[in-house]
Amino acid sequence: MKNPLTAQHRQMNEQFEAIVAQISQVMLGKESQVRLALTCLFAEGHLLIEDLPGIGKTTLAKVLAKCLGLEFQRLQFTSDMLPGDILGVSIFDQKTGLFHFHRGPVFTQVLLADEINRTTPKTQSALLEAMEEGQVSFEGKTRRLEPPFFVIATQNPLEYAGTFPLPESQLDRFLMRIEIGYPSRAAEKQILKGQGTQDALETIEANMNKDDVRAIQKKIKNVHTSDTFVDYVREILYFTRTSDHFHVGLSPRAGLAMIRAACSWAWLHGRDYALPEDLQQILPWVAGHRLRSGQDRTEIGRNRLMEILAEIPVPL
Template identity: 45%
Template sequence: MNPSQPIRAIQDNIARVIKGKASVIEMAVVCLLARGHLLLEDVPGVGKTTLAHSLAQSLACSFKRIQFTSDLLPSDIVGVSMFNRQKQAFEFMPGPIFANIVLADEINRTTPKTQSSLLEAMSEAQISVDNQTYPLHQPFMVIATQNPAEYHGTFPLPESQLDRFLMRLRIGYPSLDDERQVLERAYALHPAENLQAVLSTDGVLELQQQANHVHMDESLTDYLLAIVKATRHSELLSLGVSTRGALALNKSAKALALVRGRSYCLPEDIKQLAPVVLPHRVMLNRTQGLRAQSFEQAEQIISDILDTIPVPV
């Protein structure tokens, strides 16, 4: 299958709803093809949930939305074993995590115990209940949203949870012209409900396989590792990028090359992805102010590191 046509179809389909955010849409598709999970962090009302819903609607895959609240339990996500009187045995009732695309809406509004129920699913695409392991559907992607501006009644994601997300994106406010188009549309339902699927489940899996086989030159691997090493030796950081982070940047670069119609990676792929793949995986030596401000500082540190690493020719 020629990857360019279905990838473009997905992007164009989402762009019918999310106006003026081509780069954000591209990164979301890259995250999907890299078999990763996406964290959308921005102020309310800029389209985080709509982006996730539009991506799911563009694929002929199962989709479940979980509204995270303070009283949500782990069993509400993964499922629970219930006694079946007819069979005289316990029977597992799957939770909403058993879907191809799972929207974890306002993930920071639930307790750390419930947040941690996603760790195994996001890392190994499986869940364990009552000493039984259940594989999840493939493809599997968690798209989580959170609001960085509000802290009352929220539980910030721990570093171990953040590290499971391939990317951390911000959508930002649209331009006035794009916002005008949104205002002029009239929808009786959610705008994403009008979208039709443009790619099957098998098509997604095939594109993910093609992304795995994109060529990355040895010099680019050395370049990537030099960036990761620099984060571990930076005086501004108390914790650098882990091996999982290096793998995430490697997978993302290959997926971005495929999205842009190439069978090989370029240094620009790594440089463009590092600011969305690496900052949420590091810890500052001195964290002052809000976590959102700290994340912006981490982005700046990663950007400064990129300026110091020689780019391979």
């Protein structure tokens, strides 16, 4: 008799690989970014995509939601946007003499916060409670957001005109930050010939539904983490707090984020236990936006960050 856990993992791995292949039909040559985005979603985190305009940030959000069968809303952030444009508004009904709350775009399953850094920090912060607690408080009432709730925010580099830096508290709400990057020469040729574009997006069919996504998220919470694995996470946190390389070290919340992402990566690749190798795979994407250089407080490049963190020995 087959081990049911092994069979379950095999089925999950096949389903995951099918989703990666399907999304990669649209996101040509970006398989690693697709895997990271799915890892983030199944870890119940939120994803920040920072890159140049026209690279495919919005396309990734659309195809991911469609492939997973989740409700999708896109919100274009602008400099004059107000918190009510995200959360919703109360409108007076003259017939009943009562105010009725009209839900904003945040009441969805996948919210694309497009160019989030083009609006003011006050409006950006309207997402804080929703991202952290899965609820919205408005005019004295708390309204729950239906899980799964996943924010994919895109932002342009800060040197672009009309951008506002995300507050540290907002950045910390994102489990991972990734870049899409320019396509390869071969992939770009396909794109220029009309492949991997809107037509390909129209052919995508849902491989899952919200119940399937929730089931996977619950299973990932039960992925085993050994004492050795947790010790490794603790050593990374301690190193960033005591090293001159960094202005401010990682918080306990960052440590929990690393564990969640590593467990998600492990499960989606066929294991119900996390290894230090899983942590190393996701580490730059989880830690990079939370750390600044100890010399000039600027961001540390991903390659340099990994060189620094490679100094930390893996506990035996």
